Amino acid sequence: xxxxxxxxxxxxxxxxxxxxxxxxxxxxxxxxxxxxxxxxxxxxxxxxxxxxxxxxxxxxxxxxxxxxxxxxxxxxxxxxxxxxxxxxxxxxxxxxxxxxxxxxxxxxxxxxxxxxxxxxxxxxxxxxxxxxxxxxxxxxxxxxxxxxxxxxxxxxxxxxxxxxxxxxxxxxxxxxxxxxxxxxxxxxxxxxxxxxxxxxxxxxxxxxxxxxxxxxxxxxxxxxxxxxxxxxxxxxxxxxxxxxxxxxxxxxxxxxxxxxxxxxxxxxxxxxxxxxxxxxxxxxxxxxxxxxxxxxxxxxxxxxxxxxxxxxxxxxxxxxxxxxxxxxxxxxxxxxxxxxxxxxxxxxxxxxxxxxxxxxxxxxxxxxxxxxxxxxxxxxxxxxxxxxxxxxxxxxxxxxxxxxxxxxxxxxxxxxxxxxxxxxxxxxxxxxxxxxxxxxxxx
Amino acid sequence: xxxxxxxxxxxxxxxxxxxxxxxxxxxxxxxxxxxxxxxxxxxxxxxxxxxxxxxxxxxxxxxxxxxxxxxxxxxxxxxxxxxxxxxxxxxxxxxxxxxxxxxxxxxxxxxxxxxxxxxxxxxxxxxxxxxxxxxxxxxxxxxxxxxxxxxxxxxxxxxxxxxxxxxxxxxxxxxxxxxxxxxxxxxxxxxxxxxxxxxxxxxxxxxxxxxxxxxxxxxxxxxxxxxxxxxxxxxxxxxxxxxxxxxxxxxxxxxxxxxxxxxxxxxxxxxxxxxxxxxxxxxxxxxxxxxxxxxxxxxxxxxxxxxxxxxxxxxxxxxxxxxxxxxxxxxxxxxxxxxxxxxxxxxxxxxxxxxxxxxxxxxxxxxxxxxxxxxxxxxxxxxxxxxxxxxxxxxxxxxxxxxxxxxxxxxxxxxxxxxxxxxxxxxxxxxxxxxxxxxxxxx
Numbered sequence: 001x002x003x004x005x006x007x008x009x010x011x012x013x014x015x016x017x018x019x020x021x022x023x024x025x026x027x028x029x030x031x032x033x034x035x036x037x038x039x040x041x042x043x044x045x046x047x048x049x050x051x052x053x054x055x056x057x058x059x060x061x062x063x064x065x066x067x068x069x070x071x072x073x074x075x076x077x078x079x080x081x082x083x084x085x086x087x088x089x090x091x092x093x094x095x096x097x098x099x100x101x102x103x104x105x106x107x108x109x110x111x112x113x114x115x116x117x118x119x120x121x122x123x124x125x126x127x128x129x130x131x132x133x134x135x136x137x138x139x140x141x142x143x144x145x146x147x148x149x150x151x152x153x154x155x156x157x158x159x160x161x162x163x164x165x166x167x168x169x170x171x172x173x174x175x176x177x178x179x180x181x182x183x184x185x186x187x188x189x190x191x192x193x194x195x196x197x198x199x200x201x202x203x204x205x206x207x208x209x210x211x212x213x214x215x216x217x218x219x220x221x222x223x224x225x226x227x228x229x230x231x232x233x234x235x236x237x238x239x240x241x242x243x244x245x246x247x248x249x250x251x252x253x254x255x256x257x258x259x260x261x262x263x264x265x266x267x268x269x270x271x272x273x274x275x276x277x278x279x280x281x282x283x284x285x286x287x288x289x290x291x292x293x294x295x296x297x298x299x300x301x302x303x304x305x306x307x308x309x310x311x312x313x314x315x316x317x318x319x320x321x322x323x324x325x326x327x328x329x330x331x332x333x334x335x336x337x338x339x340x341x342x343x344x345x346x347x348x349x350x351x352x353x354x355x356x357x358x359x360x361x362x363x364x365x366x367x368x369x370x371x372x373x374x375x376x377x378x379x380x381x382x383x384x385x386x387x388x389x390x391x392x393x394x395x396x397x398x399x400x401x402x403x404x405x406x407x408x409x410x411x412x413x414x415x416x417x418x419x420x421x422x423x424x425x426x427x428x429x430x431x432x433x434x435x436x437x438x439x440x441x442x443x
Numbered sequence: 444x445x446x447x448x449x450x451x452x453x454x455x456x457x458x459x460x461x462x463x464x465x466x467x468x469x470x471x472x473x474x475x476x477x478x479x480x481x482x483x484x485x486x487x488x489x490x491x492x493x494x495x496x497x498x499x500x501x502x503x504x505x506x507x508x509x510x511x512x513x514x515x516x517x518x519x520x521x522x523x524x525x526x527x528x529x530x531x532x533x534x535x536x537x538x539x540x541x542x543x544x545x546x547x548x549x550x551x552x553x554x555x556x557x558x559x560x561x562x563x564x565x566x567x568x569x570x571x572x573x574x575x576x577x578x579x580x581x582x583x584x585x586x587x588x589x590x591x592x593x594x595x596x597x598x599x600x601x602x603x604x605x606x607x608x609x610x611x612x613x614x615x616x617x618x619x620x621x622x623x624x625x626x627x628x629x630x631x632x633x634x635x636x637x638x639x640x641x642x643x644x645x646x647x648x649x650x651x652x653x654x655x656x657x658x659x660x661x662x663x664x665x666x667x668x669x670x671x672x673x674x675x676x677x678x679x680x681x682x683x684x685x686x687x688x689x690x691x692x693x694x695x696x697x698x699x700x701x702x703x704x705x706x707x708x709x710x711x712x713x714x715x716x717x718x719x720x721x722x723x724x725x726x727x728x729x730x731x732x733x734x735x736x737x738x739x740x741x742x743x744x745x746x747x748x749x750x751x752x753x754x755x756x757x758x759x760x761x762x763x764x765x766x767x768x769x770x771x772x773x774x775x776x777x778x779x780x781x782x783x784x785x786x787x788x789x790x791x792x793x794x795x796x797x798x799x800x801x802x803x804x805x806x807x808x809x810x811x812x813x814x815x816x817x818x819x820x821x822x823x824x825x826x827x828x829x830x831x832x833x834x835x836x837x838x839x840x841x842x843x844x845x846x847x848x849x850x851x852x853x854x855x856x857x858x859x860x861x862x863x864x865x866x867x868x869x870x871x872x873x874x875x876x877x878x879x880x881x882x883x884x885x886x
Binding site for chain 2: 023024027028101107109113115118120122123205206220221224226228244246247249250251253254255257258281282285286289290308344345348357368370371372374375376377378379380381382383385386387391392393403404405406407408409410418419420421422423424425426427428429430431432435436437439442443
C-alpha cells in the first residue's frame with residue numbers, strides 16, 4: 001500500500017491531537033452538561049430533519065449510481081422513523097446513569113491505607129463503520145456521556161449523512177459548553193487514512209471496527225493500538241429433551257426468521273434425539289413456510305422425509321462447512337444430538353462465541369449449559385435476538401464484542417470506561433528503615 | 444526472521460491444543476479442588492526445597508559462565524526466603540475468593556427477561572517472562588484459581604528452575620484432580636517460538652509479557668492475539684503548597700529510595716513554588732545522604748546552591764529528557780511548579796500512566812488530583828511503592844497493566860476473568876408477528 005502523503009498525515013494527526021487535547025476538560029465535565037448536550041442534539045436533529053433527509057438523499061443517489069447493493073442502500077437510508085430512532089437514542093443515553101467517577105468498590109488495608117477503584121473514560125476512541133449513518137449518533141452519544149473523545153470514520157457511501165449529523169452534534173456541544181473538538185469526523189474517504197490511524201499508539205486508546213468480517217480482520221491485522229473486535233455471529237439454539245416444545249417453536253422461529261441478516265440470529269439448530277420425531281416436523285413446517293431453507297444431518301433428513309411440509313420447502317443435506325457458516329439469510333443448519341454434552345461440544349467447535357441458547361425445563365441441564373458454554377451471551381429459554389445493548393437495557397451500544405478481554409457482548413456506557421485505582425493514605429510508606437527521620441537533626 | 448521448522452510448529456501447537464482441551468473441564472471444576480491443588484503445591488515446594496535450590500544453582504552457574512549481569516543473577520536466585528515467598532503466594536491465593544461464576548449483577552427487563560453478568564475465565568493465557576523463576580509459581584497459581592489454562596514461557600536463563608517448579612505444580616494437579624495439561628511449560632529456548640505463539644489467534648486468548656520495554660514492544664508489534672502490556676513506570680510525586688512536610692519527607696524518600704529498581708518507584712518530584720525554599724533543602728539532604736543523584740530545574744538549583752547538603756551530594760541541571768526517563772536507579776528529576784494545574788499537565792506530558800501522587804492536606808486539591816490524573820494508580824499522601832497486587836490486597840499479581848483497556852494497574856484474580864451475559868427467559872422472543880402460532884392448525 002502506498003505511503004500516505006505528508007499533508008494527509010498532518011491533517012489526520014491534527015484531528016487526533018485536537019480530540020486528545022480535550023481529555024483533561026472532559027474528565028472534569030459534569031453529567032449535567034453532558035446530558036444537556038445530548039438533549040440539545042436530539043432537538044437539533046428533530047428541527048433539521050429535512051436537511052438531514054436531503055443530505056441522505058444525495059448519498060442514496062450516489063450509492064444507486066455506483067450500483068451498491070439493495071442491502072447497503074437500505075442500511076444507508078434515513079427516513080423519519082430512523083431519525084426518530086436517533087432522537088430516542090440521544091434521550092435514552094441522557095437518561096442513563098453516568099459511569100464516570102463511579103467508585104465500584106473501596107477497601108481498607110490492615111495499615112489503614114484505603115484502596116478504591118474509580119471508573120474513568122478510556123480516552124480517545126476510534127470507531128470505523130460502514131453505511132449506517134445512525135451509528136454516528138449512537139457512537140457519539142455514548143462517548144459524550146462517558147467523557148471520551150471520539151474519532152468517527154464512517155463509510156464513504158454515507159459521507160453527506162454523517163457530515164451533517166456530526167455538524168449537529170458539534171453544534172449542540174458548542175451551545176451547551178461541551179468541548180466540540182472531542183467529536184472528530186474523518187471526511188477524507190482515502191482508505192489509507194484508516195491504516196494510519198490504527199498506528200497511532202499513545203494518541204488513540206482503542207479502535208472499534210463495526211462491519212463485515214473482512215474489514216475487522218484487516219483492522220486487527222494492521223492495528224498497533226488495542227482493537228475491540230466483533231468477528232461474526234454463528235449462533236446456535238439447542239432444543240433439549242426436556243424442552244417445552246410450544247416455547248421452542250416460538251423461540252427458534254424468532255431467532256431465525258425475525259431478522260436473519262443480523263449477527264444475533266441463529267445459524268444452527270440442535271435437537272435432542274428423544275424429541276426430534278415430535279419436534280422437527282412441526283418446526284420444519286413453520287420455518288419452511290417462512291421461507292427458511294433447511295440444511296440437515298442424516299437423522300433429521302430421515303425424519304423430515306416423511307413429514308408434511310409446505311410445497312415450496314427446501315430441505316438439503318448439510319455439509320460440515322454449513323455448521324461453521326454465518327448465513328445471515330433464511331438458511332438454517334440442523335443437527336440431531338444425543339445429549340447435552342454433545343450440544344455443548346458442537347457449540348464449542350462450530351460457534352463464534354457470540355450468542356447461544358438452550359431450551360429446556362430441566363434445572364440441571366440449564367444450569368450446566370449457562371455455566372459451561374463460553375459465549376458472550378448464553379441463553380435459557382429465550383431468543384438469541386436479544387443480544388443488543390438496547391434490549392439488555394444498556395441504552396445504545398458501541399458494538400458487540402466477540403473478544404475475550406475488556407468486554408464480551410454488547411458494549412455499553414460502562415464498557416467505555418475502566419477502573420483506575422485511587423489510594424488514600426495519611427503518610428503511608430512501605431518501610432524506610434527508620435530514615436530519614438533519624439537524620440533530621442543533621443540538617 | 445527464519446521460518447519455524449515444521450516439527451517445532453507441531454510441538455508448539457500440540458502444547459497449546461493440550462492446554463486448550465482442558466478448558467471445558469476447568470470451567471466446571473470446584474473451588475475446593477483448585478484450593479487443594481494450590482495447597483498441595485505449597486507442600487511439595489516445601490518438601491522438595493533442596494532439589495529446587497539445586498536446579499537453581501545450575502541456572503546460576505550457567506548465568507555466571509555466560510557473564511550475565513549481577514542484577515539478572517540476583518533476580519534468578521532462589522534462596523530459602525524466596526522459596527518461602529512462593530509458598531506464601533500459593534497459600535494466599537488459596538485463601539482468596541474465587542471470582543469464577545460470580546454474578547456481579549443481574550437485572551430484570553420490563554418484559555420479565557432476566558439479564559446477568561457472570562464472571563468466567565479468559566481461557567488460555569500466555570505469559571512471557573524473564574529471569575525471576577517465582578513468576579512461574581505466581582502466574583500459575585493465579586491461573587489455577589481462576590480456571591484458566593496457562594502457557595509458561597520463561598527466560599532460558601531460568602530453565603532448570605522453571606522446569607522443576609512446573610513439574611511440582613503438575614504433580615500437585617495430578618494428585619488433586621486438577622487437569623495437569625492446563626499448565627504448559629515451553630522448554631525450547633528458541634526465540635522464534637514466542638513469535639509463533641503470538642500468532643495463535645483463537646487458540647491463545649491473551650498474552651501477558653513481563654519484562655523490559657523492548658521485550659514488550661516486540662511482543663506487541665508481533666502479536667495477532669490481544670496483549671496486556673506494561674511499558675514502564677515514570678512515576679511522579681507532587682508536593683503541594685498545602686503538604687504536611689513531615690509526611691512529604693518520608694513519602695518521597697520511600698518512593699525513591701526503598702527500591703529504586705522497580706516500576707512503582709518515582710523518577711520525578713514536583714514541588715510547589717511556595718514551599719520549595721523550606722522543603723527542598725531538607726528533602727535534598729535526605730535523598731543525597733541515601734545516595735540519590737538529583738537532576739533539578741533552574742529554580743531548584745538556585746535554592747539548593749546555598750543549601751547544606753552531604754559532602755558527596757550530586758546535584759545536576761535537569762534536561763528535558765530527564766523528565767521522560769525511567770531511571771530505575773538512585774536518580775531523581777526535580778522541578779518546581781506554580782500550581783496544581785501545572786503539576787497535572789506535567790504528569791500528563793512526561794508520565795507513563797503508571798502511579799502518580801499528590802502530597803497535600805488541601806481537600807479540593809486532593810479531590811481534583813485524584814479525579815483528573817489519568818494513571819493506573821493515583822495516590823494521595825502515600826508512597827507510590829504500594830502499586831503491587833499483594834500490597835493492594837489482591838494476593839499475587841499477573842503483572843501491572845499500563846494499558847487502558849481490560850485492566851489498569853496490578854492484574855489480580857478478578858482481572859483474569861471477564862463477565863459473560865447470562866439471560867434467563869420463559870419463552871421470551873422479540874416479535875414473531877403472531878406466527879407461527881396461527882399456522883399451528885395446518886400441521
